[in-house]
Amino acid sequence: MKSSRDPVKSRWLALLALLALVCEISAWWLATQVPGGGSLQGPLLLGVGAAFCALFASVLLWRRMSAQKLEARQARRLLASSLDTLDVGVEIWDKRDRLVLYNKKINQMHTRVRNPTDIGQTFEALVRADLAQQQISAAIGREEEWLAQRLATRGRHSAPMLQELAGNQWVNIYENRTPEGYLVTARVDVTDLVRKGKMLEATNRRLAQQTTMDELTGLANRRRFDEALVNEWQRAARSLTPLSLLMVDIDHFKQYNDNYGHVAGDECLRRVAAVLDQCVRRAGEMVARYGGEEFVVLLPGADMDHACDTARKCLQLIRQELLPHAASPTADQVTFSIGVACLLPDASLEPASMVNAADTAMYRAKTGGRARFEVADQADWEIDKDTPRTRPTPLA
Secondary structure (H helix, E strand, O other): OOOOOHHHHHHHHHHHHHHHHHHHHHHHHHHHHOOOOOOOHHHHHHHHHHHHHHHHHHHHHHHHHHHHHHHHHHHHHHHHHHHHOOOOEEEEEOOOOEEEEEOOOHHHHOOOOOOHHHOOOEHHHHHHHHHHOOOEHHHOOOHHHHHHHHHHOOOOOOOOEEEEEOOOEEEEEEEEEOOOOOEEEEEEEOHHHHHHHHHHHHHHHHHHHHHHEOOOOOOEOHHHHHHHHHHHHHHHHHHOOOEEEEEEEEOOHHHHHHHHOHHHHHHHHHHHHHHHHOOOOOOOOEEEEOOOOEEEEEEEOOOHHHHHHHHHHHHHHHHHHOOEOOOOOOOOEOOEEEEEEEEOOOOOOOHHHHHHHHHHHHHHHHHOOOOOEEEOOHHHHOOOOOOOOOOOOOOO
């Protein structure tokens, strides 16, 4: 705030300057009017008076400038101390993008500690020092590209910029220009917010996986399979491509559980799931746990030959697994039976009909000796709801 005495001082300075000018002009005029050899006492006195007025005015001006410099220093200290009380890192840059001022908080969230020697240095020079120390995670390995992009957009962001710093620290950077062309940047520490957001995202991903994944085997669950079957059915109907399904059931699994216990039974299910997972490699193919000991293998775009080859591969791999099953009347190791269904989907059938057909073919494989596969025929696609066939054991 300006002092009430400033106008008085300004008037005195103006009066003294005017008086000195009048005295100088008067002395010059009188000197020109004095004839040769005449007395110059009058002009000299006026000149001395003008000199004293000028000297006094200079003293007043010097004192006023000193007071203003002092006030400016005090105002700067007040601004700096006020900024230091903020819980936000603040930097002020001049028109040439040189650092003018920063507060203490900036050193708690900056890539490197600011110090008084940074004052007057350009933003580019200071950022290059940060890049040299690999303090900016997003720029590592592409420093020049990152810097060029940063400089091109500096001061032009209407929304805050989220930046990751070393040590998994995150800040939002706000940039705003003053009417004088200065750039004021504010850094807000959002590390806790970002970390909580990432934890929430991870939790949501886990929840999403839990709703579509079988916890025991790690395969897709019944819900995920039902969704995939409908989607692939519709896609195959549009593109006029075949769709195949394998229904797989572990032979004599109840006897396995009774003989080895449920813990071993769970391990058996995991081993079978791993075997089936080895049998699918093409895009879109899926293995899912359908029931207690039942699995399904969905094969988009697969014709009957490919579906049968996949079934043979599954039977071969489970034999190679050599998983003992002493209670099985079929073999001395774990086996399974497979039903294969393949067709070109159309609007006259429902996706569930494919599951029914594969299930019926699997039932024939079991009644025909197990450890084998059977292909669904035309009658299997027209199966009545009361026709005997296997039923999946509900998951516990």
